[in-house]
Amino acid sequence: MKQVIYTILENEPLTADVCRMVLAGDNSAITAPGQFVNLKLDGLFLRRPISVCDLEGDRLTLIYKVVGRGTAQMRDMTPGQTLDALTGLGNGYDLSLAGNRPLLLGGGVGAPPLYWLAKKLIARGAAVAVRLGFNAAGDVFYEDEFRALGAEVRVATADGSHGEKGFVTDILPDACTHYFACGPEPMLKAVYRAVPSDGQLSFEARMGCGFGACMGCTCETITGYKRICRDGPVLRKGEILWTD
Amino acid sequence: MDRLSVNLLGIELDNPVIPASGTFGYGREFAELYDINCLGTFSFKGTTLRPRLGNPLPRIAEAPAGMLNAVGLQNPGVDRVISEELPRLKTVFRKPVMANVSGFSVEEYAETCARLDACDQVGWLEVNISCPNVHDGGMSFGTDPAMAARVTKAVKAVTTKPVIMKLSPNVTDIAAIAAACQEAGADGISLINTLMGLRISLKSRRPVLANVTGGLSGPAVFPVALRMVYQVAKAVKIPVVGMGGVSSAEDVVEMMLAGATAVEVGAANLADPFACMKIIGDLPAVMDRYGIDNLRDIIGGAL
Structure with missing residues (x-):
């Protein structure tokens, strides 16, 4: 995990409520597809987790759906603005x-x-x-x-x-x-x-910290309790316990 | 460094900043980010006699200038904390740690504390009689002076370590609870735990949290916490550890002026994992700005 200040390069709608944001910054902590970044947004206490869509050198692409105040704020951001992100979160796909x-x-x-x-x-x-x-x-x-x-x-x-x-x-x-x-x-x-x-x-979950400290997103699996943010978000098929 | 040091119940802290229980795990995640030996100490994740999964999801909700949580004391149980977490912690943290303990009966509190009493790494026992997110104990011990006193007595009987009783703000007279704990032999008081709150989703028209209610923390609660720390510091002679919405070095100073000997930092760690490191780094400049030579001199300065 690394805290990175990214600069927004592009931020465009793909559909009525889905947007793509391209950022420039230090991607060194992001090691696998399926990992996410946790974004600090003005006026919101908790960060907002967004999965990594693409990564090339120092370019990072995020695709997000506008569902609430955090993502609405992201939609209104413009190139040149900066975003504080915790990067390289989650296990990612193997x-x-x-x-x-x-x-x-x-x-x-x-x-x-x-x-x-x-x-x-x-x-x-x-x-x-x-x-x-x-x-x-x-x-x-x-x-x-x-x-x-x-x-x-x-x-x-x-x-x-x-x-x-x-x-x-x-x-x-x-x-x-x-x-x-x-x-x-x-x-x-x-x-x-x-x-x-x-x-x-x-898997998706409402997270607190996004890096495994608060136990806000723990679920039970066949191999024990897992924090979606840290031990996930990717779970192996054989360890999943459906709750209903 | 010495300008920042305080003495908490016989143990010297390099500075008064202590990550609060439930926001710092058992230290591991943060030790990957910075040298956690810069902390005064930290209060580890609330530990119970037996392992607990905690509450169903969602457990977390956003709030104005804060957050709600209803984690429900998820922890691996005291035996695994002693056999796995503490040895792991020893490799990254050389200071005494504060052991946070919860329970569902007086006997359970005592048994968990007795087991932790045997651990050299544990400097203090912080006994949480204030968790708002479990339905079969927790806060009920912290809302009745007689019950709070019973837990205090039972814990004091099994340990020689300093016992700090962690109080709930969800009461009408927090000073009375603090006084009852002092009377029963508590060595210190820490407060506040979270304030009971609720969020409802406009989309689903249902509470956001599966537990319905959750504990509010973050900057939103700071003035309430400060007021209660002040009231308790006036009411008792034993040291008070202040917490609730602290997120800056200025907040730490304010808490100490209200009577806190040391200051815990909670929700801020979740929004910014480097929060405590930054607060400690900012303290000397803030002290200079307000003409404070030594932090220990200002404890209770506003009382």
């Missing part, structure tokens, strides 16, 4: 388990952390399949960006207005060596049940 045909499953703003992951897996020579789920055509983002990386991409929308009608679990490939999922909990649960191979799932 790429060594991917095999040669990994499957990446993203729902809504669960898609962004899969982008840097896809990039890294493709660079290692894997044939990457990406399945993205959104509510409607207007919510879709990064479909082309994933394709441009060289991934095989299919999209589902709940209302059928873009791609196939349904959920990511309706457009699964026949087989995969391992899967990586990120999205809302109902989606993660559906993926967990639908995909027979081993996988890693990234």
Whole structure:
């Protein structure tokens, strides 16, 4: 973990409520896709955790959905402004388990952390399949960006207005060596049940500190209590205990 | 360095800054960020006789100038704290640590304290009779002077270490509780724990926290905490450790003027993991600005 003052390079909307922010700063503490940064915003006491979408040198890309005061404030920030971030938080995905045909499953703003992951897996020579789920055509983002990386991409929308009608679990490939999922909990649960191979799932939680001190986001797993912010947000399929 | 030192119940602290229980774990996460030996000491995560998972999620909510938490005393239990956390802590922290203890019966408090009494690393026992987030004990011991006295007596009987009773602000007369603890033999008083609060989501029309209520901390509570520290310092002769919304060196000085011998820093650590290190670094300049030669000279200066 490292505290970094980033400078905003770009901040543009991708859809009606999803934006992309590109920052410049010291990315040295960020070591794996699936990790997040925790942002200090004016007038808010707790930092706001946002997953890393992409990283290249000192450029860091974050994609966030405007859901409350913190993310609304982020949307209104302009290039040249600075952001105080705690970086390199969370465990991130373990790429060594991917095999040669990994499957990446993203729902809504669960898609962004899969982008840097896809990039890294493709660079290692894997044939990457990406399945993205959104509510409607207007919510879709990064479909082309994933394709441009060289991934095989299919999209589902709940209302059928873009791609196939349904959920990511309706457009699964026949087989995969391992899967990586990120999205809302109902989606993660559906993926967990639908995909027979081993996988890693990234969870969301309301966090206090974001670095493991406050026990504000602990969940129970088969391998013991885990802090989503520190021991997660990525959990191995075999350790997950669903609460209902 | 000596300008900052204070004596807390027979143990010399390099400075009065103490990360508060529940915001600093058992020190490990912060030791990766900075040398935690710069601290006066720290109060480790509230520990109970048996392991506790704590409350369901969500446990955390934003509040104006602060936060609510309803963690519910998650901890690995005293035996694992002694066998795993303390040995690990020894490798990064060479000072005596403050052991924070919670319980659900008088006997349980005493048993947990007795086990920690055997640990050389433990300098003080801070007995939390004020957790607002558990339903089967905790705060109920801290809202009744007679119960507070019973816990104090039971703990004092099993330890030779200084016993600091940590009080709840969720009472009508905190001075009476403090006086009852002093009467029962407490060596010191620390306060305040969090104030009971609530947030409701406009979207779901339900409380944000799974526990419904949570404890409010952060700068929002600072004036309330200061007032209570002042009241308690006036009411008792034993040393008082002040806490509640402290987030700057100025706040530390203000708490000490209100009667605090040492000052705990809580929620600030969660928003800024370097908060305590910065506060300690800022203290000399703030002392110079206000003509303070030695911090120990200003304790209770406003009483």
